[in-house]
Amino acid sequence: MALDKPYLDIPGTTIFDAEQSRKGYWLNQCCSSLMSASNRARFKHDERAYLDEWPLTEPQKLAVLARDLNECIRLGGNIYFLARIGATDGLTFQQMAGAMTGMSEDAYRAMMLGGGRSIEGNRYLGEGGDAQPQSQPSTNIQRS
Known part of the structure; x- marks a missing residue:
């Protein structure tokens, strides 16, 4: 169980x-x-x-x-x-993480340097706003 x-x-x-x-x-x-x-x-x-x-x-x-x-x-x-x-x-870990979030490497880096994602609307499902289930971003990483 x-x-x-x-x-x-x-x-x-x-x-x-x-x-x-x-x-x-x-x-x-x-x-x-x-x-x-x-x-x-x-x-x-x-x-x-x-x-x-x-x-x-x-x-x-x-x-x-x-x-x-x-x-x-x-x-x-x-x-x-x-x-x-x-x-x-x-690939670097940063490139991978950017792809996993649907962001470019530069956008991901800027977000992380800016303190990361806001917790508002991201705590748990049913909270409202961003916490509602959404379609997932494309996460396929590009191979070099």
């Missing part, structure tokens, strides 16, 4: 808890394997074949191939492991 999780109503947020960790175990292990130069080369040579070596779900594989990091997170990925995909593609 699932635990009561009062934090599930934070808009646009997936909490990496024990359940998410179990769901994303192999996805995160696959990403961790990209620390090895030989594995990065194999991944870049044939991404699908590399992913097929791991017991990932088909949705996890498709999210990695599309570089949809928000979907990877929903499917159990942890951003610190997923960052290895971006690094394999030659």
Whole structure:
């Protein structure tokens, strides 16, 4: 039986808890394997074949191939492991975070230097304003 999780109503947020960790175990292990130069080369040579070596779900594989990091997170990925995909593609964490928020790298940097997003309307679903469920921004990162 699932635990009561009062934090599930934070808009646009997936909490990496024990359940998410179990769901994303192999996805995160696959990403961790990209620390090895030989594995990065194999991944870049044939991404699908590399992913097929791991017991990932088909949705996890498709999210990695599309570089949809928000979907990877929903499917159990942890951003610190997923960052290895971006690094394999030659991207900085800031570039990845900008893509995940639907912002350019410059706009994301300016927002963060300005103190980040306002908490107003972003605390929990049902609060009103920005907290209402919306369509997600396009989160596919561009490969270099």
